[in-house]
Amino acid sequence: MTGRRLDLSLPVLAGVVVLLAAMVALPVGWLFVYAFSDKQGHPTLGNFVTLFTDSSFVDPLITTLTMSVSVSVICCLVAAPLGWLASRTDMPLRRTLRTLVMASLVTPPFVGAIAWEMLAAPNSGLLNQIWRYVTGSDDPLLDIYSLEGLIFVMACYTFPYVFILVANALDRMPGELEDASSMLGAGTWATARRVTIPLALPVLLAGALIAFLQVLNQFGAPAILAIPAGFHTLTTKIWSLFQFPPKSELASAVSLPLLLLTVALLRLQSVALGRRGYAVLGGKYGAPRVIRLGILRIPAAILAMLVLSLPLFLPYAALLNTALSPISSEFVTPATATLQNIRFTFLELSSTMPALKNTFILAVSAATLGGLLAMLIAYIVARHAIPGHRLLAFLATSPLAIPGIVLGVGLFLSYSQTLYGTLWILLIAFITIELPASYQQLNSAFHAVHPELEEAGRMLGASRLRTLWDITAPLLRTAAIATWCFIFVAVIRELSAAAILFTSETKVLSVLIFDLKESGDVGAIAVISLTMVVLTAIAITAANRFGTRREASRLLVRS
Amino acid sequence: MRRRHFLAAGALLPPLLSSGARVVSAAPPAEPITQTLIDAANKEGKVTYYTAMDLSVAEPMAKAFEAKFPDIKVAVERSGAERIFNRIGQEMASKIYRVDVVNGSDAAHFISWKREGWLAPYLSKDMAENLPADMVDPDGLYCTQRIHLSTIAYNSKLLSPADAPKGFKDLLDPKYSGKMVKGHPGYSGTIMTATQQIARELGWSYFEKLAKQKVLQVQSATEPPKRISAGERAVAVDGSDYLFWIAKEKGLPIEIVHAIEGTPQISNPMGVFKSAPNPNAARLMVSWIMSPEGQQFLVDLSGQYPANKLVKPKPGRPLLSQIKTFREDPATVERQADEIKKQYAKYFKV
Numbered sequence: 001m002t003g004r005r006l007d008l009s010l011p012v013l014a015g016v017v018v019l020l021a022a023m024v025a026l027p028v029g030w031l032f033v034y035a036f037s038d039k040q041g042h043p044t045l046g047n048f049v050t051l052f053t054d055s056s057f058v059d060p061l062i063t064t065l066t067m068s069v070s071v072s073v074i075c076c077l078v079a080a081p082l083g084w085l086a087s088r089t090d091m092p093l094r095r096t097l098r099t100l101v102m103a104s105l106v107t108p109p110f111v112g113a114i115a116w117e118m119l120a121a122p123n124s125g126l127l128n129q130i131w132r133y134v135t136g137s138d139d140p141l142l143d144i145y146s147l148e149g150l151i152f153v154m155a156c157y158t159f160p161y162v163f164i165l166v167a168n169a170l171d172r173m174p175g176e177l178e179d180a181s182s183m184l185g186a187g188t189w190a191t192a193r194r195v196t197i198p199l200a201l202p203v204l205l206a207g208a209l210i211a212f213l214q215v216l217n218q219f220g221a222p223a224i225l226a227i228p229a230g231f232h233t234l235t236t237k238i239w240s241l242f243q244f245p246p247k248s249e250l251a252s253a254v255s256l257p258l259l260l261l262t263v264a265l266l267r268l269q270s271v272a273l274g275r276r277g278y279a280v281l282g283g284k285y286g287a288p289r290v291i292r293l294g295i296l297r298i299p300a301a302i303l304a305m306l307v308l309s310l311p312l313f314l315p316y317a318a319l320l321n322t323a324l325s326p327i328s329s330e331f332v333t334p335a336t337a338t339l340q341n342i343r344f345t346f347l348e349l350s351s352t353m354p355a356l357k358n359t360f361i362l363a364v365s366a367a368t369l370g371g372l373l374a375m376l377i378a379y380i381v382a383r384h385a386i387p388g389h390r391l392l393a394f395l396a397t398s399p400l401a402i403p404g405i406v407l408g409v410g411l412f413l414s415y416s417q418t419l420y421g422t423l424w425i426l427l428i429a430f431i432t433i434e435l436p437a438s439y440q441q442l443n444s445a446f447h448a449v450h451p452e453l454e455e456a457g458r459m460l461g462a463s464r465l466r467t468l469w470d471i472t473a474p475l476l477r478t479a480a481i482a483t484w485c486f487i488f489v490a491v492i493r494e495l496s497a498a499a500i501l502f503t504s505e506t507k508v509l510s511v512l513i514f515d516l517k518e519s520g521d522v523g524a525i526a527v528i529s530l531t532m533v534v535l536t537a538i539a540i541t542a543a544n545r546f547g548t549r550r551e552a553s554r555l556l557v558r559s
Numbered sequence: 560m561r562r563r564h565f566l567a568a569g570a571l572l573p574p575l576l577s578s579g580a581r582v583v584s585a586a587p588p589a590e591p592i593t594q595t596l597i598d599a600a601n602k603e604g605k606v607t608y609y610t611a612m613d614l615s616v617a618e619p620m621a622k623a624f625e626a627k628f629p630d631i632k633v634a635v636e637r638s639g640a641e642r643i644f645n646r647i648g649q650e651m652a653s654k655i656y657r658v659d660v661v662n663g664s665d666a667a668h669f670i671s672w673k674r675e676g677w678l679a680p681y682l683s684k685d686m687a688e689n690l691p692a693d694m695v696d697p698d699g700l701y702c703t704q705r706i707h708l709s710t711i712a713y714n715s716k717l718l719s720p721a722d723a724p725k726g727f728k729d730l731l732d733p734k735y736s737g738k739m740v741k742g743h744p745g746y747s748g749t750i751m752t753a754t755q756q757i758a759r760e761l762g763w764s765y766f767e768k769l770a771k772q773k774v775l776q777v778q779s780a781t782e783p784p785k786r787i788s789a790g791e792r793a794v795a796v797d798g799s800d801y802l803f804w805i806a807k808e809k810g811l812p813i814e815i816v817h818a819i820e821g822t823p824q825i826s827n828p829m830g831v832f833k834s835a836p837n838p839n840a841a842r843l844m845v846s847w848i849m850s851p852e853g854q855q856f857l858v859d860l861s862g863q864y865p866a867n868k869l870v871k872p873k874p875g876r877p878l879l880s881q882i883k884t885f886r887e888d889p890a891t892v893e894r895q896a897d898e899i900k901k902q903y904a905k906y907f908k909v
Contacts, residue, residue, distance in 0.1 A: 504657050
């Protein structure tokens with residue numbers, strides 16, 4: 001009983017709650033305060049009147065919703081058949097397909113958008129040049145500077161979320177139901193239509209909602225394509241309001257509908273995913289049946305690779321072409337290839353090295369500190385270690401509902417006189433954004449470790465921390481390392497909060513690319529983007545070595 | 560409407576007021592580059608240079624300065640002048656002191672920084688002796704570093720010279736619809752300055768009509784030259800002329816058009832911030848950029864028009880005196896910047 005006096009429960013709980021409040025509750029609180037204040041700080045509803053009457057706010061709202069709905073639909077139409085091919089058929093290259101989908105998932109959408117400019121700008125775009133050459137036509141095949149163009153690019157980098165959900169659900173779906181169906185005389189296709197598809201539908205709905213949320217809150221691709229296309233989305237509008245003097249009241253007011261819509265959709269998603277339960281009730285199931293595609297095997301694989309060329313092969317080829325060519329719109333040949341862009345980026349551009357250093361420091365520290373925080377909370381919640389653990393669980397998952405750019409605005413409002421201008425504010429932003437995913441990942445890992453093991457340790461006289469260190473931690477190694485790597489990757493590609501919170505000395509790679517985009521220095525952009533991809537690839541390889549791919553993909557879907 | 564008239568009437572007052580203020584704070588004495596200054600600058604070891612100049616000029620210039628003063632490292636922070644203005648405002652409001660030397664393409668910003676009391680007085684020898692008087696702030700808070708123009712230009716591979724526009728009004732011809740690219744006054748100081756001048760000379764209705772021509776909207780004035788070089792659009796409505804020239808001199812099919820109505824002229828002032836963390840290195844850098852050596856470097860590399868009278872403009876480029884330019888009016892830009900951005904966004908939707 002002497003141990004009671006040394007129990008750290010209360011201080012730990014208090015510490016974590018205060019920390020999470022500073023990271024989540026305070027920024028959101030300030031958003032509300034600002035949204036309902038005028039410039040002098042008096043309470044008002046005026047910001048919302050402006051928001052819903054001024055066409056420069058209403059138009060972005062409509063554009064954003066149009067975009068979100070279209071992308072969700074496209075993602076489902078593409079991801080569902082592709083996920084089914086990967087999970088349920090004997091299509092060749094289905095492993096490769098999954099890896100490639102992961103690769104498109106970790107490609108930052110703003111990099112993808114810039115690459116698609118190189119490919120499909122109406123006149124200088126490489127694909128349009130080929131089109132003109134082949135057909136002799138004067139008109140471009142594609143125009144990336146349009147709402148359709150933006151929808152296309154966003155779909156390219158959003159469909160992986162739906163794909164992974166669908167493929168994982170199909171992997172887990174019991175084979176018996178389908179067996180039963182065929183034993184009762186239904187053919188392969190009838191079984192697919194009447195059993196497999198209905199079982200997968202709730203997952204598809206959840207996927208559609210995730211896609212919707214991704215598009216709703218994404219800043220990267222719109223920031224690149226919306227201005228040349230001549231319109232704003234909600235996120236670019238928020239960003240544009242953040243000029244000096246920042247129109248914080250209006251920015252907050254625009255942020256609130258985004259926040260509320262996100263919360264509502266997350267509720268809807270949990271309802272949709274909640275229904276998934278009926279598919280996997282009790283008992284052990286046989287492996288899912290493999291459908292033989294027969295003569296369609298090769299065409300299916302070709303089709304899948306063609307789809308993947310849109311987010312992956314074509315954009316990376318374009319980036320490489322630009323990195324090596326003197327003019328981005330020319331096809332590079334061995335005769336014209338130049339190292340000029342690489343030399344400029346690494347030897348002349350004075351922001352490159354500081355940005356690389358900042359990105360690395362932030363990625364490592366966010367992964368380490370964020371991972372530890374997530375682990376602490378996951379432990380407390382999974383083991384009910386402290387009264388009030390439910391509050392912690394809620395706080396740790398709540399950032400899911402806060403779009404990156406909105407969190408950026410909130411953190412700026414909270415800390416503009418203290419942490420703004422330091423790497424700390426970016427660190428807080430990144431940890432907060434990644435907390436829900438890392439927490440959920442580690443929470444399920446804790447559930448997999450039976451408490452008896454820990455109890456044995458405690459009974460033998462070890463303190464809680466000692467037990468955690470000696471028994472639980474080694475068992476969680478895989479999950480912890482996978483979490484670390486994926487926070488690392490997510491931080492490298494983060495733009496939305498960083499675009500609000502950076503200053504000249506706290507620039508990160510994503511913001512540097514964004515800055516270079518303003519002046520159209522695509523050569524340097526291509527070099528830096530490819531550098532980012534190399535960094536990411538290293539981290540992913542590490543994650544695949546230490547953690548299973550399944551865990552990794554689940555982690556990213558939630559982020 | 561009534562309010563705008565009131566503002567316009569009030570607009571006449573500030574020049575009078577500021578000329579009155581001059582008596583109180585006179586320009587500091589001119590300072591040559593001394594060993595003491597170099598030693599103090601070396602001790603600081605670095606200088607942060609916020610600029611709107613294209614990276615292809617700004618970074619080599621920084622490297623040239625570093626070559627001359629090897630103990631000082633230059634951090635170039637390049638962005639559109641309007642974004643630099645936002646960034647500095649935000650940093651000052653949060654008491655973050657990073658900027659040492661600032662140089663922008665929107666002279667109006669220096670008026671507001673001066674009013675805020677953010678600039679430090681400094682007169683180098685060249686600023687005092689070799690610059691035209693109207694290029695140096697009477698209080699020695701800033702001076703014009705160089706001048707460039709915002710010109711029309713076109714890609715002669717995509718557009719024959721016979722079809723090329725002669726001036727701004729020509730661009731309203733339907734045959735240019737979908738063929739033009741243009742910078743944005745919300746990001747670029749060059750475009751902000753040019754927009755004010757064009758709107759004054761041709762009226763806002765000009766932009767209203769231009770916006771219906773399916774113009775590709777980019778941000779910085781340094782991007783249209785890159786876009787027409789890449790062949791993305793045939794005609795640049797605006798853009799930094801020195802980049803059009805550099806592209807042309809590199810052998811790209813670019814032709815520069817000085818509009819018959821007149822060409823917007825853009826002064827690029829430079830100043831040292833009072834809160835500069837590296838005040839000596841800042842002064843040394845300003846002093847070097849304004850010296851014949853620094854100015855010659857800028858002229859050789861970019862062909863922008865030098866401020867220092869001892870340096871000749873680049874051979875092969877038209878003289879400023881031969882070009883019909885619009886009158887610059889930074890005081891009006893300073894007052895109307897928000898209005899200009901709003902009006903522009905109304906027509907161009909972004």
